[in-house]
Amino acid sequence: MIPTRPPIPLGRILATPEALTAMERTGDAPSVFLRRHECQDWGIVGEDDWQRNDEALRDGLRIVSSYCLKDGTLIWIITEADRSISTILLPDDY
Numbered sequence: 001m002i003p004t005r006p007p008i009p010l011g012r013i014l015a016t017p018e019a020l021t022a023m024e025r026t027g028d029a030p031s032v033f034l035r036r037h038e039c040q041d042w043g044i045v046g047e048d049d050w051q052r053n054d055e056a057l058r059d060g061l062r063i064v065s066s067y068c069l070k071d072g073t074l075i076w077i078i079t080e081a082d083r084s085i086s087t088i089l090l091p092d093d094y
Helices: 015-026 029-037 048-061
Strands: 014-015 065-070 073-078 085-089
Touching: 014 015, 014 029, 014 048, 015 085, 029 065, 029 073, 029 085, 048 085
Parallel strands: 014 085
Antiparallel strands: 065 073, 073 085
């Protein structure tokens, strides 16, 4: 379930070729993960990282979410501190 917190600005949406290939392979739609990230559902991050993301909203820092695709592949979404760009990537792409 997607929380009903105010959406964050995502800026320009980018994705690495590897992340796009992984999502195509599993049939996962990028829009689902982007919507969760936008609505402040940080996915499968630990409590400390969840807190850091919440603080990043207040302090204008970078936000990092983590989600699993249907086959268990991990993807990240990173929104830059200035909220100009959000990138979908695999951890190995970082």
